Every structure is written in C-alpha cells, then in structure tokens.
Amino acid sequence: MNYACKEASKLASDSLDRRLSLRERLKLKIHMLMCGKCKNSNKTMELIRNTAALISQSRSGEIRLTDEQRESLRKALEEKRDNE
Amino acid sequence: MSKAGDPKDWLNDHGDYLYRFAMSRVHNEDLASDMLQDTLLAAWKGHENFKGQSSVRTWLVGILKHKIIDHIRAEIRARNLAEAVEHDPTSAFFDSDGRWNEAPRAWKENPEDLCNSEEFHTVLETCIKTLPEKQQLVFRMRDLIGEDTETVCKACDITSTHLHVLLHRARLALRKCLECEWFERGHKP
Numbered sequence: 184m185n186y187a188c189k190e191a192s193k194l195a196s197d198s199l200d201r202r203l204s205l206r207e208r209l210k211l212k213i214h215m216l217m218c219g220k221c222k223n224s225n226k227t228m229e230l231i232r233n234t235a236a237l238i239s240q241s242r243s244g245e246i247r248l249t250d251e252q253r254e255s256l257r258k259a260l261e262e263k264r265d266n267e
Numbered sequence: 268m269s270k271a272g273d274p275k276d277w278l279n280d281h282g283d284y285l286y287r288f289a290m291s292r293v294h295n296e297d298l299a300s301d302m303l304q305d306t307l308l309a310a311w312k313g314h315e316n317f318k319g320q321s322s323v324r325t326w327l328v329g330i331l332k333h334k335i336i337d338h339i340r341a342e343i344r345a346r347n348l349a350e351a352v353e354h355d356p357t358s359a360f361f362d363s364d365g366r367w368n369e370a371p372r373a374w375k376e377n378p379e380d381l382c383n384s385e386e387f388h389t390v391l392e393t394c395i396k397t398l399p400e401k402q403q404l405v406f407r408m409r410d411l412i413g414e415d416t417e418t419v420c421k422a423c424d425i426t427s428t429h430l431h432v433l434l435h436r437a438r439l440a441l442r443k444c445l446e447c448e449w450f451e452r453g454h455k456p
Binding site: 201221255 | 311439
C-alpha cells in the first residue's frame with residue numbers, strides 16, 4: 184500500500200465533492216480500514232468542513248440591511264418604476 | 268400585476284435574505300448592496316417573464332447568483348489568479364512512496380464546540396489566509412458557503428477535475444496549519 188496514502192487522501196477529499204466510482208469507494212474503504220493515519224486525516228478534513236459550514240451559518244444569521252441601505256434601495260426601485 | 272407580485276414587496280420580504288446571501292459570498296457591504304440593487308432592478312425589468320414555476324425568492328436568488336458569478340469571474344481575470352497545476356504542493360506531505368511524512372493526529376473536538384470558540388474562528392481565518400488565493404477562493408465557496416461544485420467551477424472558470432485538485436490541496440494545507448496553530452498551542456483534546 185505504498186502509493187496509497189497520497190492517493191487515499193485525494194480520494195477522501197474528492198468524496199466530499201463528487202460521487203466516487205464503486206472501484207474508488209472500495210479502494211478508499213479498504214485503505215481506511217488498514218491505515219490509522221489516513222483515517223485521522225480524513226476525519227479532520229470532515230471536521231474542518233462541518234465546522235466551517237456551521238461558522239458561516241452562525242455568522243450570516245446576524246447580517247441585515249441597514250436602514251440607510253434599505254432606504255437607498257427603495258428609492259432606486261421607485262425611480263426605475265416611475266421611469267417606465 | 269405579474270405573478271411575481273409587487274416589486275415594492277420584494278425588498279421587504281426578501282431584502283435581508285438576499286443581502287445575507289450576497290454578503291456571505293462577497294464580504295463587502297457596499298458591493299453586496301449594489302448587487303442587491305442590480306438584482307431587484309433586473310427582476311423588475313424582467314418580471315413579466317416570471318412564470319411562477321418557482322417561488323419569488325428562488326427566482327430572485329437565481330438572478331443574484333448570476334451577478335455574483337459574474338463578479339467573481341471578473342475579479343479572477345483582473346487579478347490574474349492562476350495556480351500552476353504542475354507544481355504539486357501536496358507532495359510536501361508525503362514521501363516519494365506516497366506515505367505520510369508526518370502522521371496526522373486524531374482530533375477529538377466536535378464542530379459545535381469549535382464553532383462556539385471565537386479563538387478557533389480567528390485561527391481558522393488566519394490559516395485560510397495562508398493558502399494561495401485561488402485555493403482560498405474555492406475553499407471559501409465550497410466548504411464555507413457550501414456552494415455546489417458546478418457553481419464554483421463556473422465562477423472560477425475551471426474544470427471539476429481542477430477544482431478537486433485545488434480543494435484537496437487547500438484541505439491538506441489547512442489541516443496542517445490548524446494542527447500547528449490550534450493543537451500545538453495547548454488546545455489538546
């Protein structure tokens with residue numbers, strides 16, 4: 184399994200973005216069963232991604248238009264409507 | 268009136284949502300507000316074409332998405348953000364046989380605890396900023412915002428194969444950086 188850690192880490196990362204082929208899935212699974220290092224790396228990549236998603240959600244919840252922005256948007260829309 | 272309703276209501280009903288959507292992607296109040304304005308004006312111009320197959324919000328988000336993708340494309344062109352595919356930074360993590368140079372550690376943390384730690388936010392942001400710009404961009408779009416891969420590829424003008432390569436590089440480098448900045452500073456599980 185010499186070449187395998189590098190390749191396995193690429194497959195593990197890919198699996199977060201695309202559906203792996205059956206062959207790739209098997210390869211990854213077998214490698215993960217035997218290799219604690221890759222298992223750690225894979226778990227951490229998933230942890231980082233899940234945490235990043237949570238952080239981004241929690242941050243965006245506080246974002247609102249300011250009254251000023253809202254007012255200027257309202258004006259822009261009205262102008263446009265009056266011109267038609 | 269068309270199926271899209273009164274444009275006046277769009278701002279009230281969807282303004283904050285659309286603004287938040289834009290802000291999470293462009294991180295700039297003025298720019299996000301401009302995009303929102305462009306979106307509402309474009310929607311007003313084309314509202315006769317709205318057939319009501321989707322909700323008004325989905326329709327507006329669709330318009331906004333195009334504006335954001337155009338913006339990101341222009342940004343990438345203007346700053347000429349390129350990353351050579353030939354040089355493979357992931358080789359630094361492995362020996363010539365493809366084995367780990369340094370064993371990755373096991374993390375015991377969970378996303379909720381890390382998310383609640385202001386300090387971790389700072390460390391994560393610092394680590395993201397150490398990545399090459401194009402990796403930062405795709406990582407933010409994909410892992411922070413959760414954009415689908417098709418949208419990221421379109422915005423960045425890259426193939427999905429290239430995207431997967433960039434994401435793998437970004438994730439490996441981030442894991443390493445976080446291990447150094449987080450664990451080795453005493454945040455042991």
